[in-house]
Amino acid sequence: MDEFDDNEIARLLRLKRYEQPPPGYFENFLHEFHRRQRDEMLRQPLWRICLERAHSLMLRLDVRSLASYPAAVAAVLVCAAVVSLKIYQQPETARVALQSPPTLSVPASAEGEWSLTSPVATQIFRTQPVRRFNESAQTHRAAAPPRYVLDSVPVSYESTFRF
Amino acid sequence: MDQPRVDPDQELVKRTQSGDAGAFDELVIKYTPRLYGLVYNMTSNHEDTNDLLQDIFAKAYRAIRGFRGKSSFYTWIHSIAVNMTLNFLKKRGRRFQLSLDDVDASIQNDKEFLESTATSSPVREADLSELQRRLNEAMMKLSDEHRAVVTMFHIQGMPHAEISKILRVSEGTVRSRLFYANRQLQNYLDEFRKNPVS
CATH class of the missing domain: 1.10.1740.10 (RNA polymerase sigma factor, region 2, helix turn helix motif)
Structure with a gap:
């Protein structure tokens, strides 16, 4: 039979099993593999190496239930670091601004409680140039009779400190 | 089961x-x-x-x-x-150009190789090295998926079931790919037999 049948093809293809790499290739393959693994590891960031080491240490100690803990602990630490950093970097003025509302609208109920015995409050309002003059005048004229406040001079000799 | x-x-x-x-x-x-x-x-x-x-x-x-x-x-x-x-x-x-190594010179002295080729009439007639080179060329003409099946079945000697697990396809697909690949290889090698200088 002159044509190649399936068996003939199969027989020829089996000959390809004899095609081998250069001598010594398999002996050196493992060394090459280790070398590449080391190179790859050196390119990784330090934290990842530490995390992997911790993970494999836990596995080696057979603490399987704790195997996922390093990731969780790392995540918590990162969150804590971010939050504390934000708090630390927040400027003092920003905190003051948050504590007192940005506008100077005085509630109607508080209008009656406004007294000359609180010069500290008066000074704080003066530091915030958020109101226009006309607006201020209208509010005061409409709600109450004019009052006069002397800056930086206590209007009373009573102690302003409260404990 | x-x-x-x-x-x-x-x-x-x-x-x-x-x-x-x-x-x-x-x-x-x-x-x-x-x-x-x-x-x-x-x-x-x-x-x-x-x-x-x-x-x-x-x-x-x-x-x-x-x-x-x-x-x-x-x-x-x-x-x-x-x-x-x-x-x-x-x-x-x-972009790959066939730089495939032809059969190693040493393999033609291999006992198993000689035994496996001695009974084959087409192989006897053709120059083994040339035939092997043609076979490699024919392999490279197959699609990647067909070549994978041919490699695993004919060269590595894996059963159909194992190949289907590896490729995550049905055994029927494996068999059909093999059948198609064998036909392609046969056609190519027959052409070579009819016209060995081409």
């Missing part, structure tokens, strides 16, 4: 998963020659095969913690090898 077989590599896999790198070395030593044959016959290039093999074992090492033993390690590592090689071949595309 298939009986669940114990994976012969189970112990080495477990040791590797526990962080024993030496156990993985044993797996590398065990599977390198076999995977080399698989990848080499799909790529037809020694350098590419070497790089791919390194990548395959590196990937297997990174992924072995997730290996749950649903298949044997043998099937698992072969799946990684075939998929990575197919991806590589897709990227390489058609």
